[in-house]
Amino acid sequence: MERLQKYLAHAGIGSRRSCEKLILEGKIKVNGKVVTTLGTKIDPLQDIVEVNNQVIGKKEKKIYVLLNKPAGYVTTLKDPQGRPTVKELVKDLNIRIYPVGRLDYATEGLLLLTNDGQLSYRLTHPRYKIPKTYEVLVQGNPSKSALEKLKKGIVLEDGLTQPALIKILKQWKNKTLIQITIYEGRNRQVRRMFQAINHPVLYLKRVQEGSLRLGKLAKGEYRFLTEEEVKRLKKEVGLSD
Ligand code: URA
Numbered sequence: 001m002e003r004l005q006k007y008l009a010h011a012g013i014g015s016r017r018s019c020e021k022l023i024l025e026g027k028i029k030v031n032g033k034v035v036t037t038l039g040t041k042i043d044p045l046q047d048i049v050e051v052n053n054q055v056i057g058k059k060e061k062k063i064y065v066l067l068n069k070p071a072g073y074v075t076t077l078k079d080p081q082g083r084p085t086v087k088e089l090v091k092d093l094n095i096r097i098y099p100v101g102r103l104d105y106a107t108e109g110l111l112l113l114t115n116d117g118q119l120s121y122r123l124t125h126p127r128y129k130i131p132k133t134y135e136v137l138v139q140g141n142p143s144k145s146a147l148e149k150l151k152k153g154i155v156l157e158d159g160l161t162q163p164a165l166i167k168i169l170k171q172w173k174n175k176t177l178i179q180i181t182i183y184e185g186r187n188r189q190v191r192r193m194f195q196a197i198n199h200p201v202l203y204l205k206r207v208q209e210g211s212l213r214l215g216k217l218a219k220g221e222y223r224f225l226t227e228e229e230v231k232r233l234k235k236e237v238g239l240s241d
Pocket of ligand 1: 102103104105107187188189190191192204
C-alpha cells in the first residue's frame with residue numbers, strides 16, 4: 001500500500017505538494033471515486049488511479065522465481081531446435097518472466113527468473129561483480145598449481161578471467177568435486193576454465209548467486225523469493241526499493 005500523493009508524485013504527475021493540491025481540489029479518482037482525503041492509501045498493483053479523468057500507469061507486479069534447473073533444458077523461452085526449455089518448468093505461472101543470465105543445457109541448479117529488468121541487468125553485468133558459486137565435478141585431480149592459475153585468472157580465448165575462489169570439497173582416485181566462485185558470467189566459463197587446465201567438467205551445478213542460495217529445492221521445482229531475499233539482492237546491486 002502506498003500513500004496516494006506519493007504514488008502520484010512517483011508517477012511523474014508533479015511534486016508531492018502539487019499532487020496534494022490536486023487531491024484537495026477533487027481532481028483525483030481511485031477506482032472511479034473522487035478522493036479528497038490526503039493520506040489515502042492505495043494498492044499500486046490493484047487500484048486504478050485517474051488524474052483529470054485520465055488513468056495513469058498501473059504498475060506491473062514484479063515476480064521473482066528461483067528454479068532448480070535440471071540438465072536437459074535450455075535457458076530460453078523458445079528453442080529453435082525444439083529442445084525442452086525452462087519456460088516449461090514454470091508454465092503454471094501466468095505471467096511473462098525471463099531467465100536472469102544463462103545456464104548451459106547440461107548445467108543444473110539455481111536459475112532466477114523475473115520480469116524485473118533492472119535487477120536482471122545488474123545481476124548479469126560484470127560491472128556489478130555479483131559472485132556466482134558452482135559445484136563442479138572434474139575429471140582427475142587438479143594440482144595445486146593448476147588451481148592457483150584459476151584463482152589468479154587464466155587466459156581463455158575471450159581474454160583473462162577475473163580472480164576466482166576455489167575450494168576442494170571431495171577427492172576420489174580419478175575425479176574431484178570443487179566449489180568455484182566467479183564474478184563474471186561468460187559463456188560456458190566454468191567449463192572452459194577447467195578445460196584450460198586439462199580437467200574437463202563432468203557435472204556442473206550453480207548453488208548460489210549473490211546472497212541467493214539454491215538450498216534444498218528439488219530438481220525441476222521452483223519457489224518465489226521471499227521479500228527479504230529480493231531486498232537483499234537489490235541492495236547487492238545498488239538498487240533501492
Ligand atoms: N559456467 C559454465 O560453464 N556453464 C554454465 O552453465 C554456467 C557457468
